[in-house]
Amino acid sequence: MLTLSSSPVLYPLSDRAVISLTGEDRAKYLQGQVTCDVEQLKLGDASLGAHCDSKGRLWASFWLASLDEQLVLILNHSLVERQLPELKKFAVFAKAEVADTSEKWQVFGLAGEGLSQWLNEQLDGSDNLTPDGGVVIPVAAEHALLLLPKESAAPELPHGDEQEWQGLMIQAGMPDMSQPHQGEYIPQMLNLQALNGISFTKGCYLGQETVARAKYRGANKKAMFILAGNSDQPITINQDIELQLGDNWRRAGTVLSIYQKNGECLVTSVLNKNLEPDAVFRIKGQDDSRLALQALPYDLID
Missing domain, CATH: 3.30.1360.120 (Probable tRNA modification gtpase trme; domain 1)
Incomplete structure (x- = not known):
């Protein structure tokens, strides 16, 4: 694409x-x-x-x-x-x-x-x-x-x-958050630890206790993932993404960043880490849309 x-x-x-x-x-x-x-x-x-x-x-x-x-x-x-x-x-x-x-x-x-x-x-x-x-x-x-x-x-x-x-x-798996997501995520949820955006040896800074707890106590269960698929309708930042569970759909996350052209799209979203590789997603309100997980171009370390 x-x-x-x-x-x-x-x-x-x-x-x-x-x-x-x-x-x-x-x-x-x-x-x-x-x-x-x-x-x-x-x-x-x-x-x-x-x-x-x-x-x-x-x-x-x-x-x-x-x-x-x-x-x-x-x-x-x-x-x-x-x-x-x-x-x-x-x-x-x-x-x-x-x-x-x-x-x-x-x-x-x-x-x-x-x-x-x-x-x-x-x-x-x-x-x-x-x-x-x-x-x-x-x-x-x-x-x-x-x-x-x-x-x-x-x-x-x-x-x-x-x-x-x-x-x-x-x-490239690069995070790009915007105003609707301020106050929602900790740095590891945007994969910053895997992109050398967090130092665990530098000493104190605002929010350090939470960031350290997520690393050393396994407190973080979410990460940023790449989804690719199709949708004929415009997709917007912070729009809900739903996960298919049998015949039902459940809210899984929201759109963090978006690329869309000719009905095809790429989005990033913060989702639970324990997803199955073949999980199926859609954009809420766009019932014909379908999205699938893509491999991140780096190892998703804690």
Whole structure:
């Protein structure tokens, strides 16, 4: 249904926000707020991560990158209204400033065969930093995010559709939560532990007790899965997904992210881990739709 282009393609992303942290305590401050190990990031490094409330429920999942004199978080724009005040809450006690700087940046997806070689030629061994102060964030094999200052010229590559990028991220098993799911999931439910988005050795951060309990006591029974199938009607974020049980259907989860084209669809959803591989699903209210589990491109560790 969706295949990687035979050469690099640029995907302008309009639904991404950028939050910046500046000040000499920026790394120390963020270290106590998020799941990933901020202090291990060198200039040009990046990591998946999550920001939780005190009970370990997610305000946001994001990509974090270390730039010159600042840290940047790239996340779904719909999360910012509730998440940014929470991230700022304790910054008044540190030499750190937190701000929504989306208007200063452009965010792109990059994907296609030969992307790694193309990036090596463009960056010339500069540790993922672009000459104009931006950064390339490797996401998966031959997939990357590109963050550039607003005034910078975008690479001269063929442009792809934003929805297609979403589909590629679903195929790569990458989580992309949005506002309707804030406060619902712990980080392991979005598979962040399998994607190096959680450090279990870094020390304290908001929600750590819940995250650690899910790992060491087996407290988490859910994970993010990829479903593929068909539906002739539009599918929306947070729409219910039902599991077939004999002649009946039971609610199993909701749509986390969606790619849909020509009646075919890919979705991610947080579901129970103990599902049978041949389980049959449908979109609630779309009785003719059918979805099936797809193999994740990584091991689903606890």
